[in-house]
Amino acid sequence: MFGPAGNPDPDDCRRIVDRALESGINFIDTSDVYGGGETETIVGNEVLPVCGEYGMGVLTWSPLSWGLLTGRYRRDQQTPVTAGRMAWGPRHMTDPHKFDANEELVPLAESAGLPMTHLAMAFVVAHPQVTSAIIAPRTLDQLEDLLDAAETRLDDDVLDCIDRIAPPGTDIGVMDVGHRPPAIESADLRRRPAADRSAA
Numbered sequence: 708m709f710g711p712a713g714n715p716d717p718d719d720c721r722r723i724v725d726r727a728l729e730s731g732i733n734f735i736d737t738s739d740v741y742g743g744g745e746t747e748t749i750v751g752n753e754v755l756p757v758c759g760e761y762g763m764g765v766l767t768w769s770p771l772s773w774g775l776l777t778g779r780y781r782r783d784q785q786t787p788v789t790a791g792r793m794a795w796g797p798r799h800m801t802d803p804h805k806f807d808a809n810e811e812l813v814p815l816a817e818s819a820g821l822p823m824t825h826l827a828m829a830f831v832v833a834h835p836q837v838t839s840a841i842i843a844p845r846t847l848d849q850l851e852d853l854l855d856a857a858e859t860r861l862d863d864d865v866l867d868c869i870d871r872i873a874p875p876g877t878d879i880g881v882m883d884v885g886h887r888p889p890a891i892e893s894a895d896l897r898r899r900p901a902a903d904r905s906a907a
Contacts, residue, residue, distance in 0.1 A: 709746040724753040764838035770831040778823035829859040860904035
């Protein structure tokens, strides 16, 4: 782990990542909660460009944001949040800033003619270095919906709207820990060419 909870020297951490890649290590796991976001920054800056250059896969976690991006959890609806979700992320599932963004994303998905799940999945895989996203369906219907989402492609207008609602590199909620990889500054670095945006 890098950052304050692990190795606090960013240069040393970069050398560790570089050496790991040189030695043939081809799987690195990280999360924005490791090291206060510093691990994400280091891994993102060091590994994502290498993945793009060598055609290596990047697997993302929780593209539906623990279910918030399904459209099921809305500010003024009384949808019960499962005990498991509340145990793992009570602030995440009740954060007003996340609900603000969600309330803007729902009509965007509707205007694009998409279910929220399809909008969320297509957004994640629009990034040129993302090759796959972890899905976690609890029901057969959820799986079928997510499989249907694999064919969804978002155009630049929809992606621009998402960037306005949730600007790249910003923290929307209290659980988010931000960092600024190069793709934050350039839309071209975080979007596949329009013809290649399908997850299939």
